[in-house]
Amino acid sequence: MTADTPLRRFVVDFLASPLAVIAGLGLLAIALTALFAGIIAPQNPYDLAQIDIMDGSLTPGTEGFGGFTYWLGSDEQGRDMLSAMIYGLRISLMVSFVAVSSAVTVGMVLGLLAAARGGWVETLIMRIVDIQLSFPALLVALLLLASLGKGVDKVIIALILVQWAYFARTVRAAALVEIRKDYVTAARAAALPQWRILFGHVLPNVMPPVLVIATVQIANAIAIEASLSFLGVGVPITEPSLGLLIANGFDYLLSGRYWISFYPGVALLVTLVCINVVGDHVRDILNPRMQR
Amino acid sequence: MLAYLIRRLGQAFLVMAVMATIVFFGLFAVGNPVDLLINPEADLAEQEETIRRLGLDKPVHVQFGFFLAGLAQGDLGTSFVHNRPALELILSRLPATLELAFLGILIAVVLGIPLGMIAGLKPEAPYSKVIMAGSVVGFSTPNFWQGLMLIMLFAVFLGWLPAGGRGDTVDVLGIPVSFLTWDGLSHLILPALNVAIYKMSLVIRLTRAGTAEVALQDYVKYARARGLSPFRVVGVHVLKNILIPVVTVLGLETGNVIAFAVVTETVFSWPGIGKLLIDSIGLLDRPVVVAYLMLTVFLFVMINLVVDIGYSLLDPRVRVKGGRS
Numbered sequence: 138m139t140a141d142t143p144l145r146r147f148v149v150d151f152l153a154s155p156l157a158v159i160a161g162l163g164l165l166a167i168a169l170t171a172l173f174a175g176i177i178a179p180q181n182p183y184d185l186a187q188i189d190i191m192d193g194s195l196t197p198g199t200e201g202f203g204g205f206t207y208w209l210g211s212d213e214q215g216r217d218m219l220s221a222m223i224y225g226l227r228i229s230l231m232v233s234f235v236a237v238s239s240a241v242t243v244g245m246v247l248g249l250l251a252a253a254r255g256g257w258v259e260t261l262i263m264r265i266v267d268i269q270l271s272f273p274a275l276l277v278a279l280l281l282l283a284s285l286g287k288g289v290d291k292v293i294i295a296l297i298l299v300q301w302a303y304f305a306r307t308v309r310a311a312a313l314v315e316i317r318k319d320y321v322t323a324a325r326a327a328a329l330p331q332w333r334i335l336f337g338h339v340l341p342n343v344m345p346p347v348l349v350i351a352t353v354q355i356a357n358a359i360a361i362e363a364s365l366s367f368l369g370v371g372v373p374i375t376e377p378s379l380g381l382l383i384a385n386g387f388d389y390l391l392s393g394r395y396w397i398s399f400y401p402g403v404a405l406l407v408t409l410v411c412i413n414v415v416g417d418h419v420r421d422i423l424n425p426r427m428q429r
Numbered sequence: 430m431l432a433y434l435i436r437r438l439g440q441a442f443l444v445m446a447v448m449a450t451i452v453f454f455g456l457f458a459v460g461n462p463v464d465l466l467i468n469p470e471a472d473l474a475e476q477e478e479t480i481r482r483l484g485l486d487k488p489v490h491v492q493f494g495f496f497l498a499g500l501a502q503g504d505l506g507t508s509f510v511h512n513r514p515a516l517e518l519i520l521s522r523l524p525a526t527l528e529l530a531f532l533g534i535l536i537a538v539v540l541g542i543p544l545g546m547i548a549g550l551k552p553e554a555p556y557s558k559v560i561m562a563g564s565v566v567g568f569s570t571p572n573f574w575q576g577l578m579l580i581m582l583f584a585v586f587l588g589w590l591p592a593g594g595r596g597d598t599v600d601v602l603g604i605p606v607s608f609l610t611w612d613g614l615s616h617l618i619l620p621a622l623n624v625a626i627y628k629m630s631l632v633i634r635l636t637r638a639g640t641a642e643v644a645l646q647d648y649v650k651y652a653r654a655r656g657l658s659p660f661r662v663v664g665v666h667v668l669k670n671i672l673i674p675v676v677t678v679l680g681l682e683t684g685n686v687i688a689f690a691v692v693t694e695t696v697f698s699w700p701g702i703g704k705l706l707i708d709s710i711g712l713l714d715r716p717v718v719v720a721y722l723m724l725t726v727f728l729f730v731m732i733n734l735v736v737d738i739g740y741s742l743l744d745p746r747v748r749v750k751g752g753r754s
Contacts, residue, residue: 268444268447271729271730271733272684272688272725272726272729273684273685273688273689275688275689275691275692276688276691276725279691279706279710280452280718280722283710283718356569360571363571363573363574364571364572364573364692367573367692367695368573368691368692368695368707369707369711370710380571380573383573383574383577384573386577387577387696390577390580390581390585391580391584391585391592395581395585398574398577398581399578399581402571402574402577402578405571405574406566406569406570406571406574409569409570409571410565410566410569413565413568413569414565417565
C-alpha cells in the first residue's frame, strides 16, 4: 500500500463515481477534438477551395457532388456542419479557457491582497466584488461588448471582467482562514518575505475551492460567450464559435432546415453537461462537510 | 432596523451614482451616432442642425452634466431613433417583459418545488434520479438554443404554437397584457417556458438540498412522532423551512430573469425591453441603452434591498444580526 496523499485520495474518490468518470472522459475527448481540429475535421470549413456552393443546405447524411458525405448536413454555403462545429468548438473552448485562467489569476492576486492587507484595500476590493456580483454576468458582458465592439480578444476581456470577482471572493475567504494557521506564523517567524508566504505557502492551500469554482466558471464562460455571439456582439463572423453557428442557423430553422442550429447546440449542451457533472463531483469530494 | 435601512439606502445611492458615471463614459466610446442617424444626402446645414438638436456638439463633460441633471429629474434623454423620451419608450415595453418574467417564475416555482421535494425525500428512487438528471440538463442548456429547440419542436414540426411575436393583447388598467386572450396566451407559452426551465432546475436543486437537510431535523422527527399525517409534515414543517433559501435565490433571480429576457426576447421576437436593448445597441441609440442600464441598475439595487429585508422578515436570526451591524 502506497502513501495516502491528498492527490491520490482525490483520484480514488473521483473514480468512485461512474457518471463523473464518463463525463470526465467525454470532456477529455471534447478537449482533444478541439485541440486537433485541423487533423480531425473532415474539411477545413474556412478554406474556400474545399467547400462547394452546389452542396449547400444538404440534409444530414447526404453525399455531395464531390463524393463527400455530409454526416451532419451542410449550411447555405455548402460548408460541412461537422467540420464547422469542430472548429467552432475550438474557438468556444479557447475563449473560455483563456478568459477563466486570466480571471483566476486576477482574482487570486486581488483576493490574496485583500486578505493579507486588510483595511481600506480590503474594503475597496470587496465592495467592488459585492457590487459586481449583484449584476448578472451576461448583462455586464453584453454592455461591455456594446462599448468595446466585436472580437475574440474583446469577448475574452469582457469575460475576465465579469468573472474575476468570483475568484477574488473565494480566495479572500479561504486565505483569511489560512493566514491564521500555524504554518503561516512559522513562515513569518522564519522571516520569509510576505510575497513568498502568500504565494508559496497560502496560495497552494486555497487552491481546492478555486478549482471547483473555475470548473463551473468555464461552463459559464462557454455559455456566456455563446449567448453573446448569438446576440451578435460576440465573436466575429470570420471566427464562428458554436454560439455563432447556432445564430446563423436560426434564420433557416423556420424553413425546417433544423440541422444548422441543432447539432452545434447539441455539442454545446454535451460540453456543458460534462463540465457541470465533473464540477459537481469535484465539489462533493473537496467539500469537507460531505466527507465520508 | 432603521439604521440598517438608512445605511443600505445610502449604499444603493452610491452604486447608482458610480454606475451612472461608468455607463455614460463607457458608452461614449461606442461610436458616432451622427454618421448613422443623418441622411447621407442631407446638406451641411441640416447635419449641423441635427447635431445641435441632439446635443452632440457639446464637449463630453458638458454632455455628462446635462445627463446628470436630466437623471435627477427622471429625464434620461430622447431616443435618437424613435424620437421619444427614452424612459417612456422603455416603460412602454416593460409590461411585456414583466409578464414574461412572472409567468416564467410562476411555472418554475409551481413545478420546481414539488419535484425538488420528491427528489429530496426519496433521493435513491429512480424517479428522483430522473428529476435530478433533468435538472442538470435544464441547468446546462444554453437558454437561446433551448428557445430555438422549443420553436423547432412546437412551432415548426408540430405547428401547435406560434414561433414569435406577442399576439393580441387586452388592456388591464391601461397596461396591455397577453394572458387574457387565447392568441396572446399561445404566444406567451413558449417564451415563458424558455424562461422557466432554467429557473425550475435551480428551484429543484435548492429544494432538494433543503429537503434532504430539513427531513433529518429533530422537529420533523417530532412531528412524525406526534402522528401527523406525512402530507402535513412535508407540506407544513418541511416546506416552511426550505422556503428561506428558495425565496432568496428566486428574489435575486428575478433580476436575472429580466436580464436574461434579452436572450429569450431576441429568440421569440417578444417586444419587451430586452429586445429593445439589443435593437438599440445595434442602432447605436445611446440614450435608450443608457436609460435601460440606469433602469436595470435601479431595479437590481431595489431587488437586493427587498430580498435583504424579506430575508430578515422570514428568518429572525438574520434580523438580529442585521439590526446590530
